[in-house]
Amino acid sequence: QSPGSSQPSQPRLSKQELQSYKNADFPWSKEVQDKLGAMFKLSKFRPLQLQAINLSMSGKDLFLVMPTGRGKSLCYQLPAVCSKGFTLVITPLVSLMEDQLMYLESVGVPSVCLNASSTKEHARSVLAGMIDKDSPFKLLYVTPEKVAKSKQLMAKLEKAYNLGLLARFAVDEVHCCSQWGHDFRPDYKLLGILKRQFPKVPLLGLTATATSSVVKDCQKMLCVPDTTTLTAPFNRPNLYYEVRYKDPLNEDSVSQIASLIKSRYKDQSGIVYVLSQKDAESVSTELQKNGISAQPYHANLEPSYKSRVHKQWTNKKIQVVVATVAFGMGIDKADVRFVIHHTISKSIENYYQESGRAGRDDKPADCIVFYGYQDIFRIATMVVMDHTGQQKMHNMVAYCQSVDKCRRSTIAVHFDEVWDDEDCNQMCDICRQGNDYITVDITKHAREVLQIVNLAGSLDEKVTPLKVSETWLGKGPAKRRQMIRVTTLSRVEAEAVIVHLLLLGYLCEDYSFTPYTTYCYLKPGRKAVLLKSESHSVTMKMKRAIPGGQDSPVEPGDVTSADSVTLLDVNDRLDKTDKNHQNQARKERE
Ligand code: ADP
Ligand code: MG
Ligand code: ZN
Numbered sequence: 001q002s003p004g005s006s007q008p009s010q011p012r013l014s015k016q017e018l019q020s021y022k023n024a025d026f027p028w029s030k031e032v033q034d035k036l037g038a039m040f041k042l043s044k045f046r047p048l049q050l051q052a053i054n055l056s057m058s059g060k061d062l063f064l065v066m067p068t069g070r071g072k073s074l075c076y077q078l079p080a081v082c083s084k085g086f087t088l089v090i091t092p093l094v095s096l097m098e099d100q101l102m103y104l105e106s107v108g109v110p111s112v113c114l115n116a117s118s119t120k121e122h123a124r125s126v127l128a129g130m131i132d133k134d135s136p137f138k139l140l141y142v143t144p145e146k147v148a149k150s151k152q153l154m155a156k157l158e159k160a161y162n163l164g165l166l167a168r169f170a171v172d173e174v175h176c177c178s179q180w181g182h183d184f185r186p187d188y189k190l191l192g193i194l195k196r197q198f199p200k201v202p203l204l205g206l207t208a209t210a211t212s213s214v215v216k217d218c219q220k221m222l223c224v225p226d227t228t229t230l231t232a233p234f235n236r237p238n239l240y241y242e243v244r245y246k247d248p249l250n251e252d253s254v255s256q257i258a259s260l261i262k263s264r265y266k267d268q269s270g271i272v273y274v275l276s277q278k279d280a281e282s283v284s285t286e287l288q289k290n291g292i293s294a295q296p297y298h299a300n301l302e303p304s305y306k307s308r309v310h311k312q313w314t315n316k317k318i319q320v321v322v323a324t325v326a327f328g329m330g331i332d333k334a335d336v337r338f339v340i341h342h343t344i345s346k347s348i349e350n351y352y353q354e355s356g357r358a359g360r361d362d363k364p365a366d367c368i369v370f371y372g373y374q375d376i377f378r379i380a381t382m383v384v385m386d387h388t389g390q391q392k393m394h395n396m397v398a399y400c401q402s403v404d405k406c407r408r409s410t411i412a413v414h415f416d417e418v419w420d421d422e423d424c425n426q427m428c429d430i431c432r433q434g435n436d437y438i439t440v441d442i443t444k445h446a447r448e449v450l451q452i453v454n455l456a457g458s459l460d461e462k463v464t465p466l467k468v469s470e471t472w473l474g475k476g477p478a479k480r481r482q483m484i485r486v487t488t489l490s491r492v493e494a495e496a497v498i499v500h501l502l503l504l505g506y507l508c509e510d511y512s513f514t515p516y517t518t519y520c521y522l523k524p525g526r527k528a529v530l531l532k533s534e535s536h537s538v539t540m541k542m543k544r545a546i547p548g549g550q551d552s553p554v555e556p557g558d559v560t561s562a563d564s565v566t567l568l569d570v571n572d573r574l575d576k577t578d579k580n581h582q583n584q585a586r587k588e589r590e
Contacts, residue, residue: 010061013228021054028057031082039081039107046071048230052204053079056168061195061203061224063174063215066232068208068353069332069360073100076170076204080138081109085165086130088157088194089141091172092185095307096330097141104139113141114153123152130156131163144176144187147194154197161198169194171222173329174205178217180388181210182349188221195223203227209234209353212416234352234415238359239367241407241428243400246372248491253370254283257340258290260368261320269313270338272322273345273354275378283342284322293319299326325354334361341369346379347392348399348414371400373495376502377465380509381518394503401499403437403543406430436544443537445497446506448472448485450528453507455484462510462521469495493542498522500540506531 024033032053036042045053048066052075055062066072080087091097097113104111112126129136146153160166175181176188195203203224210218219225246253257272272287272294274280280296287294295309295318312318314333321327322342339358345351351369359365376397383389399410407428412419424431452471456463463471473494474486487494501507508525511518530536 010224010227012226013060018051018228021051021058023054024050026054026057028082029054032057032078035078035081039109040074040078041107042074048232049075052230055228055230056202056204057082059200059202061227063205063207063219063227063229065207065210065215065229067234067236067356069334070232072172072206072208075206076168077104077109077139079168083167085135085160085163085167086137087139087168087170088166089139089170089172090144090147090188090191091141092144092176092188093329094143096172097143099330100141109139110137111139111141112137114146114150115141115143116145127152127156130160131165133163133165135165144185144191148187148190154193157198161201166198166201169198169201169203171203171205173207174218174222175207175210175214177221178210178214180217181214182347182353192221192223208356209349209415211349211414234411234417235408235423236356236359237423237425237427238362238364239355239427240364241355241411242366242368243371243407243429244368245492246370246375248373248495253342253372254286255290256370257283257342258287258292260340261287261292261338262290264366265338267319268337269316269333269335270320270340271327271336271354271357272320273327273339273341273343274322274324275343275375275382277324279342280322280324284320287320287322293317294322295320297321297323297327299324325350328354328357331357332360333357335363336360336365337363338366338368340366343375344369344371344379344396344400346383346389346396348395348411349392351396351399352411352414369400373469373499374466376499377509377520380520381511384509384511384518384520390509397499398503401496401503402430402541404430404435404541437541438544439539439541441537442497442500442540443531445487445489445494446501446538447531448487449498449501450506450524450531452484453522453524457523462512462519462523465498465520465522468522469498472498496542497540501525501538504538506538 023029032050036045047070048064049071052062052064056075056079064072064075076087076089089100091100094115094117097115101111101113112129114123114126118126126137126140130140142153157166171177171188171191173183176183176185177191178184194201203222205218205222205224215229216226219227244256247256261270272283274283277298277300280298284294284296295312297306297309309318309321310331313321336358339355341351341354345354355367355369358367376393379393380390383393395414399407402410406419406421406424407430408424409419409421421431426432449468449472452468453463469491471484472487473491489497498507502509502522502525505525505527507522507528510521510523512521513519531538
């Protein structure tokens with residue numbers, strides 16, 4: 001086979017054919033079963049493992065989508081020890097590589113790795129081992145950079161291929177190939193070279209989370225289009241999903257989190273996810289002040305500190321890790337009883353992944369996200385450069401904002417799964433509370449909010465989301481003297497309406513960039529013009545009583561009868577420029 005020659009992709013397997021790979025009557029079945037016990041010290045396979053192993057042993061390309069901690073690694077490690085030659089494993093992080101090598105050493109499977117910190121001698125011996133017929137190692141772990149950039153490695157792979165010693169490719173965290181995924185890594189894009197150069201070597205892609213479109217994208221990148229994909233059900237029945245509103249007057253919310261940890265999760269391990277490194281430090285300090293043993297974790301800390309925190313947390317010397325998303329891959333603590341998000345995630349996929357670190361032992365665990373108005377816009381500024389970032393973030397906001405949909409159903413829709421709310425088993429706050437919501441007409445509110453935003457626009461000013469809500473609530477600074485309809489809604493409700501208008505497209509984000517930071521404002525969205533028509537109406541589902549809100553429950557009457565008009569401050573400039581407004585203001589005052 002000459003390098004670069006393409007081979008038609010493997011035909012898709014029918015359901016029946018796929019089924020047949022669950023059997024144990026293959027030529028390798030006995031060896032596979034024996035080594036499962038003798039080497040890996042495991043008594044039986046978990047769901048999908050044997051099927052995946054048989055498919056890979058038959059030379060099929062395969063994608064395996066399975067939640068973290070369910071045992072994806074075995075699906076290439078066991079085939080590796082039952083095959084001639086070695087398996088090339090691509091892993092994004094050196095720490096993951098080291099964990100795996102340590103584990104493999106403990107079970108007696110010879111394995112090596114090549115990464116940026118490998119010494120010359122080590123690299124030389126690894127490269128020599130690749131073309132050694134006696135295969136001194138069964139697994140070779142490399143970073144994607146190595147594959148993309150090391151000519152030496154490629155040359156040796158070529159030789160090994162020709163000698164029949166290149167048994168298999170395993171691409172771990174395969175979702176990193178796709179820009180549409182939650183963790184794109186540019187070097188993964190170059191891995192298509194593997195199947196282009198070595199078309200006969202079966203490839204196994206592994207990930208814990210990927211929507212079907214991300215899977216397709218990754219398969220295209222890796223030159224195995226439409227390959228067989230085994231997907232474990234996304235649903236984690238033991239996880240309880242809940243959304244809590246942040247105290248709107250103190251979006252900090254750490255005290256809410258602290259009291260939760262001290263009461264509901266006393267002596268239990270958990271993670272608090274935060275948005276920034278600074279938040280990791282401050283929230284952790286705040287929790288410590290509340291007597292909780294917590295430590296921060298983020299990318300900017302010393303590796304030795306990070307591994308110490310990880311160890312202490314694993315051994316229950318520390319109760320809580322307050323972490324950015326840097327605390328993720330490679331964590332397989334089974335007894336995490338809670339994952340609290342101090343700030344919403346950037347996307348549902350991220351949220352599923354992060355919250356999914358709870359309850360790996362299949363015992364009940366909680367996933368709670370604290371949802372705050374201003375956080376939405378903090379995240380908006382962070383995802384602004386990502387062309388799908390804003391939509392993904394809106395989906396996450398919709399998850400939090402929803403008052404009528406089972407949380408699991410929102411996640412299921414995201415992963416293109418068929419879902420029946422019964423399957424939630426009351427394991428989310430919405431299913432547990434029942435249908436405690438009303439549909440209200442918010443057309444009038446929408447017009448009021450748009451009035452505020454339009455007014456700013458007419459003055460060539462930008463308004464922050466906070467300014468919009470404050471002004472609408474009549475709580476803005478007294479600089480402006482202007483007639484604006486101040487709402488009778490509570491702050492929680494008012495903010496919910498503004499967010500709803502954003503999600504529907506009546507409002508949209510507007511950004512301004514400085515060399516140091518990005519600011520997010522609100523401006524009229526594409527649907528704003530519709531509100532000019534008298535007959536247009538907008539509705540919204542609202543909770544009857546908002547937990548955590550200090551305000552009285554919403555009654556339909558309250559919501560639709562915001563006719564109180566309050567006198568607001570008017571800007572001097574406005575006095576000069578907008579006579580009409582002034583006149584109208586005077587009229588209404590009289
Ligand atoms: P993943 O890559 O899917 O996150 P790992 O491969 O790291 O998961 O495996 C997670 C844990 O599950 C490991 O401790 C592993 O030993 C264990 N495991 C894997 N397969 C089995 C099995 N068939 N029975 C029991 N434990 C298993
Ligand atoms: Mg893994
Ligand atoms: Zn539910």
